[in-house]
Every structure is written in structure tokens, then in C-alpha cells.
Amino acid sequence: MFFEHIKRNGRSMRKDNGVYFSSIIISIVAFYVILSLGDQDVLRYLKTIESDAVSKLLALIPVLYVFSLFLLFFLVYFTNRYQMQRRSHEFGMYLMLGMKRTTLFSMIMGETLWNCFIALLAGIPLAVILTELIGLLTSRLIGFGIIGHEFSVSWTGVAATICGTLAVQLAAVFILSIKTAIKQPFYLLQEREVKAQKLPTVRSGRVSLIFGIILLASAYFAGVTLMRMIELIFIIFPSVLILGVIGTCLLFRGLGSIIGVSVRRRSADAAGLSVFTARQLQENVMHQWGSLAVSSLLILMAIICFVYGISGSYSRNSSEARTVDFTIRGEKEKIESMLSETDGIGQLISSQYEMKIGMLDSDISWHTLIEKLSQKEGSQARDSLIRDFSDRGRMYVISLSSYNALLDSIGEPTIELNLDEAAMFSHSVFAYTHEVLSDILSSGQRFIFGEKEFSLKTELYTSNVVADRSITLAYALIVPDEFFDKYAHDSSNNGYYNMMLSQDIVDNKGLMQAMNDVSEILSEKGFEFESYLASMGRQLFYMVAGSYTTFYLGIMFLIIANTVLGVKFLMQQQTTKHRYAVASAIGAGTSELERSGRSQIRWYFGLTILVALISSVFGLWSLIGSFMLSLSSLGVNIFHIVAIMIGAAAFFIAFEMVYIKVICRKSDSLIRKLSDIG
Amino acid sequence: MTGYEKLLEVREIHKVYGDGQISTKALNSITFDVLRGEFLGIMGASGSGKTTLLNCIATMIRPTSGSISLNGRNITSFKGTDLARYRGKKIGYLFQEFELLDNLTAGENISLPLSIHGESAAIRKERLKKLTRQLDIEDILDKFPSQLSGGQKQRVAAARALICSPDIVLADEPTGALDTKNSKVLMEKLSSINQDDGASILMVTHDANAASFCSRILFLQDGAIFNELRKMSPEEDRSSFYERILSVMALLGGGSANVL
Numbered sequence: 001m002f003f004e005h006i007k008r009n010g011r012s013m014r015k016d017n018g019v020y021f022s023s024i025i026i027s028i029v030a031f032y033v034i035l036s037l038g039d040q041d042v043l044r045y046l047k048t049i050e051s052d053a054v055s056k057l058l059a060l061i062p063v064l065y066v067f068s069l070f071l072l073f074f075l076v077y078f079t080n081r082y083q084m085q086r087r088s089h090e091f092g093m094y095l096m097l098g099m100k101r102t103t104l105f106s107m108i109m110g111e112t113l114w115n116c117f118i119a120l121l122a123g124i125p126l127a128v129i130l131t132e133l134i135g136l137l138t139s140r141l142i143g144f145g146i147i148g149h150e151f152s153v154s155w156t157g158v159a160a161t162i163c164g165t166l167a168v169q170l171a172a173v174f175i176l177s178i179k180t181a182i183k184q185p186f187y188l189l190q191e192r193e194v195k196a197q198k199l200p201t202v203r204s205g206r207v208s209l210i211f212g213i214i215l216l217a218s219a220y221f222a223g224v225t226l227m228r229m230i231e232l233i234f235i236i237f238p239s240v241l242i243l244g245v246i247g248t249c250l251l252f253r254g255l256g257s258i259i260g261v262s263v264r265r266r267s268a269d270a271a272g273l274s275v276f277t278a279r280q281l282q283e284n285v286m287h288q289w290g291s292l293a294v295s296s297l298l299i300l301m302a303i304i305c306f307v308y309g310i311s312g313s314y315s316r317n318s319s320e321a322r323t324v325d326f327t328i329r330g331e332k333e334k335i336e337s338m339l340s341e342t343d344g345i346g347q348l349i350s351s352q353y354e355m356k357i358g359m360l361d362s363d364i365s366w367h368t369l370i371e372k373l374s375q376k377e378g379s380q381a382r383d384s385l386i387r388d389f390s391d392r393g394r395m396y397v398i399s400l401s402s403y404n405a406l407l408d409s410i411g412e413p414t415i416e417l418n419l420d421e422a423a424m425f426s427h428s429v430f431a432y433t434h435e436v437l438s439d440i441l442s443s444g445q446r447f448i449f450g451e452k453e454f455s456l457k458t459e460l461y462t463s464n465v466v467a468d469r470s471i472t473l474a475y476a477l478i479v480p481d482e483f484f485d486k487y488a489h490d491s492s493n494n495g496y497y498n499m500m501l502s503q504d505i506v507d508n509k510g511l512m513q514a515m516n517d518v519s520e521i522l523s524e525k526g527f528e529f530e531s532y533l534a535s536m537g538r539q540l541f542y543m544v545a546g547s548y549t550t551f552y553l554g555i556m557f558l559i560i561a562n563t564v565l566g567v568k569f570l571m572q573q574q575t576t577k578h579r580y581a582v583a584s585a586i587g588a589g590t591s592e593l594e595r596s597g598r599s600q601i602r603w604y605f606g607l608t609i610l611v612a613l614i615s616s617v618f619g620l621w622s623l624i625g626s627f628m629l630s631l632s633s634l635g636v637n638i639f640h641i642v643a644i645m646i647g648a649a650a651f652f653i654a655f656e657m658v659y660i661k662v663i664c665r666k667s668d669s670l671i672r673k674l675s676d677i678g
Numbered sequence: 679m680t681g682y683e684k685l686l687e688v689r690e691i692h693k694v695y696g697d698g699q700i701s702t703k704a705l706n707s708i709t710f711d712v713l714r715g716e717f718l719g720i721m722g723a724s725g726s727g728k729t730t731l732l733n734c735i736a737t738m739i740r741p742t743s744g745s746i747s748l749n750g751r752n753i754t755s756f757k758g759t760d761l762a763r764y765r766g767k768k769i770g771y772l773f774q775e776f777e778l779l780d781n782l783t784a785g786e787n788i789s790l791p792l793s794i795h796g797e798s799a800a801i802r803k804e805r806l807k808k809l810t811r812q813l814d815i816e817d818i819l820d821k822f823p824s825q826l827s828g829g830q831k832q833r834v835a836a837a838r839a840l841i842c843s844p845d846i847v848l849a850d851e852p853t854g855a856l857d858t859k860n861s862k863v864l865m866e867k868l869s870s871i872n873q874d875d876g877a878s879i880l881m882v883t884h885d886a887n888a889a890s891f892c893s894r895i896l897f898l899q900d901g902a903i904f905n906e907l908r909k910m911s912p913e914e915d916r917s918s919f920y921e922r923i924l925s926v927m928a929l930l931g932g933g934s935a936n937v938l
Binding site: 586 | 780
């Protein structure tokens with residue numbers, strides 16, 4: 001009987017507060033997705049090659065989880081507090097009918113437990129399916145193919161999700177139900193409606209608004225201009241943050257009174273329910289400015305997380321091209337004998353060649369090049385080139401035959417050099433200088449080495465010479481083999497040997513599997529080597545780690561912000577529902593009232609989102625201006641970043657539209673219920 | 679002012695709550711008319727069905743059977759736009775608990791029905807001015823309900839009920855939440871609007887004092903009309919009408935056995 005009662009109350013809570021309940025389910029899904037990260041294919045693979053970095057990331061996840069549980073706690077606490085205030089009369093009645101306090105307390109806790117159980121029942125399977133989809137999608141996107149994929153459930157993830165969700169819910173409701181159960185029945189019966197909060201006067205509202213705008217404007221200004229001074233970042237960044245947070249709070253605090261003033265000014269010629277709508281909105285903003293400000297800040301954080309996550313993963317992804325699959329370091333004879341073995345890996349590879357890299361034994365004079373550079377328009381790239389070539393006397397050189405073998409293996413045209421010619425190579429990591437450098441080279445450049453003048457090819461070569469991404473030659477010269485043999489300090493006994501997998505094997509087994517097979521053989525034989533996949537893996541790791549964590553946080557922020565807004569609005573509407581009944585009694589039609597409700601919701605959400613969007617424009621501007629200076633160095637076009645931001649904005653708008661629509665429907669059904677006549 | 683034109687015709691109204699064995703008859707075959715310009719009171723003990731009757735006329739609930747016509751049109755069949763138009767324009771409703779929207783100023787509360795029905799700002803201003811003068815609430819239009827006394831609130835509510843110049847004002851215990859002094863002020867204002875402007879008023883009350891302002895009173899008992907009193911105007915004054923009301927109430931209190 002008691003359990004039946006709990007189930008019935010639980011059902012009515014889920015029905016009355018569907019938005020909140022759905023948000024709990026979404027949070028459960030998000031929790032599991034982040035907690036099961038360690039069991040995802042990509043991470044499992046990365047663990048084998050980058051165990052240190054992966055374990056650092058996996059150690060960070062509990063921190064993220066606890067942080068999001070902390071955010072969720074507030075959502076649960078405030079929603080339930082409102083809910084309990086609404087049910088206060090009911091609780092008072094139970095006590096008057098002879099229910100014991102302990103029974104009341106266990107009834108409330110039982111309802112929470114029951115609802116939590118249902119949310120987990122819905123959330124966990126959903127989360128497992130979603131994680132599978134994400135796993136499939138990531139391996140597909142990264143180009144590993146789906147060969148390595150296996151279905152898995154992270155049981156520790158499930159356990160942690162259940163424990164976390166239960167703990168947060170029970171802790172929040174425990175505090176609240178203790179508060180409720182110790183009250184005298186008389187006070188519970190009295191407390192039918194939520195007490196009005198202390199409202200700011202018009203004057204203090206105006207002052208708040210003006211100060212809010214001033215603080216926000218100074219935060220924007222400081223963010224955009226002063227944050228570029230990297231040396232002062234530890235002073236400026238916290239100040240921008242504090243100014244922004246206080247500014248947003250003050251802005252929302254003052255907004256209500258401004259709505260009031262404009263209603264008063266226009267009420268004489270307002271038509272329909274517009275005065276009613278504006279007054280309702282004003283009340284919502286005035287009573288809930290704190291929630292609006294917090295939601296707005298959370299939405300701002302979500303936008304920044306999304307854009308940062310997307311652009312981060314995009315930029316790391318874009319600059320990598322596959323030029324060499326394996327680079328083995330070791331003695332030439334040993335490597336060649338291994339390759340010629342019949343059962344060895346010789347048949348798995350399509351091309352193999354020695355990559356001869358050495359250092360010149362005397363200095364090169366870059367006099368004319370530097371002079372040309374100095375004549376160019378000032379830029380960061382130019383300055384860095386001048387600096388690099390001024391102290392680059394001894395250059396690295398690459399032998400022409402090796403580089404041509406590389407170009408040949410990836411299907412690019414080879415280079416031809418005369419004896420007095422050389423070509424310039426630069427690693428793709430230094431892409432930010434490539435535009436200026438190519439421009440200089442195209443006009444024909446010369447350098448002096450050993451009292452002899454050499455001319456440079458007009459083209460710049462950037463195809464990476466070894467599989468190891470950690471070995472980056474900023475600038476090197478590709479020189480004829482005769483020149484290399486004569487002047488280079490060659491470490492051929494311990495050189496680099498490049499291999500490319502045969503296309504048939506890659507098509508057959510998938511790149512990931514084929515590389516794994518070859519890696520295993522090479523490790524068995526005790527060679528020191530680096531594979532494209534391993535170095536890609538390192539890049540991939542930063543990409544996965546960056547985008548997963550930022551997306552996770554972004555989604556959590558967005559869910560919490562929207563749920564706070566939605567639930568607060570609907571509860572306020574529920575509390576003031578008699579007003580809709582009165583408006584209906586004095587002649588407002590149901591559709592008019594529904595329109596009024598919807599327009600209140602759009603304004604309510606719109607104001608919050610608008611402030612967040614304005615702040616995000618400045619926020620991203622200052623991010624690009626300071627922290628992300630290095631973006632251009634990764635060879636990413638700024639227009640691409642803008643396009644991605646637009647994409648992120650589209651996703652965000654779609655998310656918000658869905659949310660607003662759901663809240664509008666809820667509001668419509670409440671209003672329809674009120675104006676139904678029996 | 680009372681003419682002989684029928685404004686509201688209530689015919690054979692029945693209202694049953696619930697169904698089957700647990701049903702309760704709230705109204706049992708009620709028939710009466712309200713003439714244009716009349717100030718009709720409906721009295722009865724708690725549970726006699728007077729509020730149900732008023733709610734049926736106000737279209738807040740539908741009667742189980744019977745018809746209610748205003749100006750010859752059957753309002754029980756109204757839906758959608760007709761219903762909303764009827765509620766705002768044809769009737770004005772005065773609630774016992776005022777039911778002012780507490781986040782709108784007094785002035786905004788009063789003009790809300792007019793703006794819902796799309797009246798021009800000029801007309802609104804003019805009506806607002808006239809009514810607020812009549813009800814003596816000109817100085818409080820910019821105040822919010824929480825800043826007003828009970829009596830002021832009810833006069834603001836009365837102004838809201840009258841602003842659309844409805845065919846009939848329906849008042850549900852309008853003095854129920856007021857003290858004697860404020861009750862008297864409100865009833866005097868309503869009575870003068872009835873007499874000077876010819877506004878028709880149908881008021882449910884169990885306050886004999888308030889009822890003495892009416893020109894005719896119907897007494898309900900157990901969902902049926904039990905008695906009717908008519909003020910003999912102009913020769914009868916309010917206090918003797920009050921005495922007669924009290925004697926009928928005494929009869930009501932003694933039960934129907936005493937009269938039948």
C-alpha cells in the first residue's frame with residue numbers, strides 16, 4: 001500500500017515535471033558516456049601507444065564527473081525545493097491525518113529513489129547504445145575502419161553513473177525532506193504559495209543595469225585588447241572573468257525594472273494580452289534574475305566549449321597527411337636483411353628506402369634571403385623566418401634520392417636538381433611561415449656555401465620525411481646525392497629507413513590492423529621504430545581528449561542551463577496559474593493565452609541566450625586573439641574557423657529551439673487545462 | 679429604471695456532479711428571468727447551489743441540462759471565439775476574492791478586458807476615467823494590488839467587471855472578503871451604477887445587508903427556488919426591505935416544513 005502510494009506520487013511528479021525528469025535522463029547518458037571513455041576502442045588503442053597521456057586523461061575524468069555532479073546537485077536541489085513547497089499543503093495534510101514524521105520522510109525519500117530508479121532504467125541502456133554509436137563513428141571518422149570495434153559495456157562506468165546519480169538525488173532530497181518533516185503541520189498547511197522574493201526597486205534596478213553594462217563592456221574590452229599581453233595574462237584573465245560574472249548578474253538584476261518602465265509607458269495603447277505578457281515576463285525576470293544570470297553564463301561556457309572542441313579537433317586533423325607508414329632506426333644491413341626474409345614483412349610493404357638526413361659540416365650564408373625578407377611587410381611569420389635563418393648557419397640536408405623515393409611512394413612528381421641547385425624543405429608544423437617563404441622562393445633565391453653560389457628551386461617542399469611526428473626539421477635543404485656525400489655529416493650506420501604499406505594489405509585488413517601486424521613483427525625483432533599510426537595516435541589523442549571533454553562539458557552546461565530556465569519558468573507559471581484563469585474569465589481566449597505563454601517563454605529564453613551570445617562573440621574573439629594565436633601555425637584558415645563557429649551556432653540554435661518548443665508545449669497544455677470548462 | 683425587457687432567461691437548469699450512485703444534484707430545475715436594468719440577488723445557505731448557478735451563467739461550468747439565453751442567444755452552446763467574446767464583453771464577473779492580477783497595476787487590471795477585445799486607446803481612456811471617478815479609485819491606478827486595501831481592490835475589480843459595459847454583471851459574494859464599512863461603500867457604488875447607468879447586476883450573497891441593495895431577491899434551497907422577494911420601490915426603504923429579507927432567512931433556517 002505504502003509502496004503503491006510512492007509509485008503513484010512518483011508518476012505524478014514525472015508527469016508534472018517532465019522536463020526536469022528528461023534532463024536527469026540526459027545527464028545519466030552524459031555521465032556514462034564520459035565515464036566509459038576508457039573502454040572506448042580509440043582510447044583502448046591509444047593506451048597501447050600513449051599510456052602515460054591516456055592515464056593522465058583517465059585520471060582527469062573523475063574530476064570532470066565530480067564537477068558535473070556538483071552542478072547537477074544544484075539543479076536537483078532547487079527543483080525539488082520548489083516542488084516540495086508546492087506539495088507543502090499535501091504533506092501537512094498527511095501529518096494531520098496521523099502520518100508519522102519518519103513515515104513522511106521515508107515516503108519522500110522513497111519517491112526520489114523510485115524516480116531515480118526509473119530514470120536509470122531508461123538512461124543506462126540509452127547511454128550504452130549511444131556510446132556504441134559514438135565508438136563506431138569515431139573509428140569511422142578517424143579512418144581506422146571498424147575492424148577493431150567490439151561491443152562493450154563499461155561496468156565500472158555503469159556503477160559509477162548509478163552511484164553518482166543516486167548520491168546527488170538522495171543528498172539533495174535528504175536535506176530538503178528533513179527540513180519539511182520537522183515543520184509543524186500548521187506551517188506546512190499555510191505554505192501554499194511560494195513567498196515573494198525581495199524585489200529590487202526601480203531605482204536600484206536602474207543602477208544595477210547601468211553598472212552591469214559598464215562592467216560587461218569593460219570585460220569585453222579587456223578581453224579583446226589586453227588579453228593579448230601574454231605576460232599579464234595571470235592578472236588580466238581572472239579580472240575579465242570576475243568583471244564578466246558580476247556584470248552579467250547586475251545586468252539581469254536590473255533588466256526587470258526596465259521591462260516594468262517600458263510596460264508602464266506603453267500600457268495605454270497596448271493591445272490584446274501584451275501588458276499581461278510583459279508583466280508576467282517582468283515578474284519572472286525580477287524574481288529569477290539569479291537563475292537567469294547563471295544560466296546565461298552556463299550557456300556562454302557551453303558555446304565556448306563547443307567552438308573550442310570543434311575547432312581544436314578540426315585543426316589537429318587538417319594538417320596531417322600520410323607520407324610514411326614506418327620509420328625504422330638502426331643499422332642499414334640489419335634492416336635490409338630483415339626485409340629480405342621470405343616470411344618477413346617484405347611482402348606487406350610496397351616501398352622501402354633509406355631516408356638520408358645529415359648535417360652540413362660548415363656554415364651557409366643566407367645573406368640575400370634575409371635581405372629579401374627584411375624588405376617584406378612586417379608580420380609574425382617574417383620576423384620568425386629572419387630569426388631562424390640568421391642563426392641557422394649549419395643546415396640539415398636531405399639527399400635527393402631519398403626525398404624522391406618518398407615523393408614517388410606517395411605518388412607525387414619527383415625533383416630534378418643540377419649540381420649547383422638545392423630545394424627548400426620545411427616541416428608542416430611550421431606552416432605559418434610557409435606562405436611568406438614560398439613567396440620569397442618563387443622570385444628565385446641563392447645562398448653561398450663554401451665560397452660557391454647555389455640557387456634554390458622556386459618551390460617549397462613540405463612532405464614529411466619520417467613517420468615520427470616528434471622529429472620536425474624546421475628548415476632543411478634537399479641536395480643532390482653527390483653534394484650530400486661530400487659535405488654532409490651522415491649517420492648512415494644509425495639512419496632512418498622508411499617503409500610504406502602495400503595498398504592491397506591496407507584494403508584487405510584496414511590501416512589500423514595492417515599497421516598493428518607490422519608493428520608486432522618489428523617489436524618482436526627488437527627494432528626501434530616509429531609508425532604513422534603511433535604518431536597520428538598522439539595527435540589523435542589530443543583531438544579525442546580535447547573534443548570529448550569539451551563536448552561533454554558543453555552538453556552538461558547546456559542541459560543544466562536550459563533545465564534551470566525551463567523548470568523555473570514552468571513552476572512560476574504553475575504558481576501563478578490562477579492569473580490565466582482570471583484572464584480567461586474576463587474574456588481572453590485559450591489561443592490568446594497560449595500565445596502569451598509562448599511569447600513569455602521566447603523572451604525569457606531569448607534574453608538569456610542573447611546575453612550569452614553577445615558575450616561569446618567577445619569571448620571567442622579574445623580567445624582567438626590570445627590563446628589560439630597558434631591556430632594559424634597549424635595551417636588553419638581563419639575562414640574555416642568562422643565556418644565552424646557558424647556550424648556550432650546552428651547546432652546550438654537547433655538545441656535551443658527543441659528545448660523552447662518542449663517548454664511551449666508544456667505551457668500550452670497547462671493553459672488548456674485551466675480554460676477547459678466542465 | 680427596471681423595464682420589462684427580458685435580458686437573461688434561465689430555463690429548467692439542472693446540474694448534477696459526478697454520475698451513477700455517487701452523483702449529487704446541485705441544481706434542480708431552476709427557471710427565472712432577469713430584466714434589463716434589474717439588480718437581482720440570489721441568496722441561500724451554503725450548498726444551496728447559488729454559486730453553481732452563477733458559474734453556469736458565467737460559462738465557467740456547463741449545466742447538465744436546460745438552457746440559458748442572454749438577449750435571446752443560448753450561451754450554453756457557445757465555444758471558442760463566441761465563448762471568449764461572451765465572457766469579456768457580454769458579462770462582467772466580480773469575484774469574492776477580487777482575483778486581480780497581482781503583477782499588473784490597478785489601471786492595467788481595469789483596462790485588460792478592453793485591450794483583450796481590441797478597443798482603441800481613446801475609448802479605453804474615456805471609460806477608465808468615467809468608471810474610476812464613479813468608484814472613487816482615480817488616485818490608485820498606478821498602484822499594484824498588494825499596495826491596496828481590500829475595499830479598494832474590490833472597487834478596482836468592479837471597475838474591471840464594468841469596463842466593457844457588459845449586458846450583465848455577475849457578482850459572487852462581492853462583499854464576502856470585506857469589512858462592514860467597505861461592504862457598504864461597494865454596495866452603494868454598485869447600486870448607483872445600477873440606477874444611474876441602468877447596468878443589470880446578478881449578485882450571489884448570503885449577507886442580508888448587501889442583499890438589501892437589490893431590487894429583487896431569489897432564495898435557493900437544495901438546488902431549487904424556494905422564495906422570491908421584491909422591493910416595493912420607491913415607497914419601501916432599505917431598512918424595511920432588510921427586515922423582510924431577515925424573516926425569509928429565518929424561515930430558511932427553520933427548514934421548509936415551516937412554510938409548506
